[in-house]
Structures are given as C-alpha cells and as structure tokens.
Amino acid sequence: MLNGNKWHRPKIVVIGGGTGLPVILKSLRDQDVDITAIVTVADDGGSSGVIRNYVNVVPPGDIRNVMAALSKLPQLYLDIFQYRFNSKDQFFAGHAIGNLIIAALSEMKNGIFDAVQELSSMMKVDGHIYPAADEPLELNAEFADDTTITGESEISAAHKLIKRVWVSSRLHKDKQPEAVQPVIDAIMDADQIVLGPGSLFTSILPNLMISNVGDAVKKTQAEVVYICNIMTQKGETENFSDADHIRVLHEHLHDRFVDTVLVNTKKVPDEYIDYQRWNEMSKEVTHDFKGLKEQGCRVISDDFLELRDNGAFHNGDQVTAELVNLLGQPSWRDSAWR
Structure with missing residues (x-):
C-alpha cells in the first residue's frame, strides 16, 4: 500500500474473541499484511474461568487460540501448546497447557500484556497480539426487563433480551478500564x-466498551469492517438481522462508525446443523440491506460460508480475500463514496 511515495505492508487490526477470530487470522497470516489482534479479556468460562478465579489473571483462552493461529512453530509444538488434559485428576482435567503457561507468565511479568509479548516471541508469532486491557475485566449486562447480570457466561445463559453491556475492572472496582497505549x-x-466474526455482546463489544478503545475506533482514519455472523446466537442475538447487529454497535458507541459489512448470502442447507453439538447456534441471520444502508454502511454480500462438522462457519480464505481486496479500494469514509 502506498503511503505518500513509500510502500508499506498494510496494517490490519482485528478486534474480537471467541472461536471466530483465529479462523480469520490463520488466513490473514498468509497475506502480505501487518496483523495486530486485539483480544477480549472479559471471558469467564471453561478453563480460562477456573484459572482466573484461582490466580486472578486475565482469562487466557482466547489469547491462547489467537497465538496458535499466528504462530510459525512446527505443528507438534502447537499441538502441545493447545493440548487439553482429559485426565480425571481434579485439578488438571479440562485445562489447556497454553492457558497454564500464559497464567504463569502473567504472574512472572506482573501483567498479561508483557506476558503475551514475551510468549509471542517464544512462539514465533507473525504479527502482534494485544490483550484489550492489562487486567481482568468483568462484563455486565442490562436486559430489556431492567435486570442486570455480571459475567460473560451468565449473560448468555440468562436467555433474555440484552439492552446494553459494559465492562468494569475486576480488581479495581472504582477504576475505569483502559487499554495500554500500544x-x-x-x-x-x-x-x-x-x-x-464473533459473539456480538460477549466477544466484540467487551473490547469496544473500554473507553479509549471505543474512542480510537471512532476516530481512526482506517476503514472499519464488520464481519456479520452467519448464525444468530442463543441468549444474545436471537431473531437478529444483519442490520440489528450494526444498530447495536452504533448505539453502544453513540456513533455510526462501521463503514463496511461483510454479509454471507449462501444459505445453510436445511437439517444440516447439529444443534445439540453447536448449542449456541439458533438460526440463520436474516438480511436487511435497506436497514444496513440506513446505518451508513457499504454492504458486501457473497458466499462466505464453510460447512463442516455439521456447523456453519465463515470461510477464512474467502473472507480474507475480500478484506485484502478492500485495502485497494477508495476509503468508504470518503463522503463521495457514501
């Protein structure tokens, strides 16, 4: 990409968490781009939640998966890093080795940010991995019935219509969470x-609700691209259209900051989804192209679907090809293109 008269590798910042983020990062890693992954630190489920409760560190699971996606280590090393104990031992059962390593380094470095930078070097990560905050955060939600709940897993399990979410410091209740300067x-x-792609309320918004992160995303001159989920999620986005996703993002940040939306238009075959295995999936996200344009977004619709293991996911290569293509186009933030 030309910057003045000089060429530089395009800088792509991917913000999120959960299982969708590594899919995109694995494909982006093969492109000639400079990748930064900003990863949520508000997870409280599974092995991450148990470790967090015992040793008061940022939950490491999402960071571990992103690190494996961007690492250039041989596959055997990555398999060891990702290995999850199936022992019946009360302590080790269910824990991933990588989670324990990240937790240990966090204590050694007195914080998750420096720990992740150290481990990224050890893991030969191609890119940058930045925890959204240098401390564990709690996700809070207010529902349509005016009740509130704290905790990412509890919010999803409540199965109620979410009105808004926000984050708070787990260790410093009177302190407004902030991201570090990098x-x-x-x-x-x-x-x-x-x-x-990822859970709207529990993977994407927890990052944007850190005040200086949200402000930066609104102020940056970079094009902001939202990869809309293929399936709605139980307890979060049931009955949502693609326009509903954007509306929620804009309402939370009080600004129309999303420039472009990638929307999958390939239909998921009837009876394909195993809803017992993928119990967070509800049904396909409906399309509201008029609503998206009313939100000020450019809409790119295509076949971004990958069917595997009786679930519906994004095809990382297809999405990445579109992201790279967008880098060569005039910015949607230019009013002449809106």
Missing part, C-alpha cells in the same frame, strides 16, 4: 479495522 496506537495507525 493498543490505541495500533488502531490509530491501521489501514483497516476488522470486527469479528
């Missing part, structure tokens, strides 16, 4: 910001 610098220097 996170903000990466957003402001980016050529493209990618949100998702």
